[in-house]
Amino acid sequence: MLLAALFLGIVAGRLLRAHPRPIGAAERMAAITIYLLLFLLGLSVGGDRSIMGALEEVGAQALVLSVGSVAGSLLVAAIVSARFFAADEE
């Protein structure tokens, strides 16, 4: 369902390409919705003692996964770069 909504949106956006106004409105709606949902996520996190009590653990997990994601990306990108983009690097 979530993916159907995303694809419907992309198709609708593609069809509306020549009309910047509805597209601008949709982007503003997306921004406002994200603001609202992030505030609400903050609100329920703030009210959740088990998460608030585990902030250090949550932060450490985020740091580890973030470093892992970036390191992995850099590694594979360096291989791709050396193998396929060598001419572009000087």
Added chain:
Amino acid sequence: MKNSALLLLLFLAGVLAGSRGWLPADLPLVEDLAFYTLLLLLFFVGIGVGGDADTWRVVRQANVKIILVPAAVVVGTLAGAAAFSLLLPTVNVRESLAVGAGFGYYSLSSIVITELHGQQLGVVALLANVLRELMTLWLAPLFVRRLGRLAPIAAGGATAMDTTLPVISRFAGRDYAAVAVFSGVVLTILVPLLITLLLT
């Protein structure tokens, strides 16, 4: 999502309001609405991506080689997140992959993960993907010097199309900006797709 500072401030304002009890943390109406709000949000995000003339121009002009860039980011991120999840006894591989699949797009990934899996992992996704964006902003010059011009694009993930594009363009070169936008657009679309596939 360009307004990173505002997004984070709103999240922190929510945390403060919730922890001090200024506002009730569990508004029942909000819980019920969240899924439908998310549906609408993804629809609007799709319109933004599909309706952006630059997106289609960059995609049309792309040569076959350029697809290797977001592909490398997907493979590298997921492999890295899975490998590093072994350091975390309380986070399993599937959860780690979902957090990694945010590719730096922390607002959308944290919201989708919260809805599909739970709040705590949603917060991990928020922080991990914010850190990814910050690391790219801070370390882009180092990445270019040590690992080449594709490196900051890879580190930036989905943010390479907007928030980290200025530093990428500056340190990797203007001619790589189109590569960055292409990679960012592809990864942005993949964020809700991969997370949904991983968590359902």
